[in-house]
Amino acid sequence: MGLCLNFQGLGDCLALLPPHLKEQLLSIARRRCLLSDSVLLALADSGLSHLDVSRSHLRISGPALQQALLGMPRLQALDVSGCDGLSAADLVACAAAAPELRLLRIGGSDVCDSVAAQVVPLLLPRVEALLPAPGRLADDWESLADACRCDAVGGS
DSSP states (O other), X not given: OOOOTGGGTOHHHHTTSOHHHHXXXXXXXXXXXXXXXXXXXXXXXXXXXXXXXXTOTTSSXXXXXXXXXXXXXTOOEEEXXXXXXXXXXXHHHHHHHOTTOOEEEOOSSHHHHHHHHHHHHHHTTTSEXXXXXXXXXXXXXXXXXXXXXXXXXXXX
């Protein structure tokens, strides 16, 4: 079974879903390695405040991500860690498309780390870049939040 929302005639119905359900569908698609440009664009929603497309490798293109972000005026956090197909120019354009963006999670591979080195200075101070520690790339925002809570508890 695939997440073929647009291909099964559900594309028009997706607009009726509330943002939290679209966010859950995006998360399921990402975790099952089914997140693609078409799925991202079908589930992009103006009510989303954060977007996790991490580890989508080459399945998410810069232009599609930028188009999705143009429809997300409230977006404050974006996770593109492990997205080897995104260039520095793509990420600068994405930051411009999301005026409320404050946190960008990037890195996780040699390619992504190289892009991060190029893009981070261009986005500061408006956007804080979060670079995962070597060997500690969490799978998603939830894992990252759990790791931060554990660090805070352990550091107290």
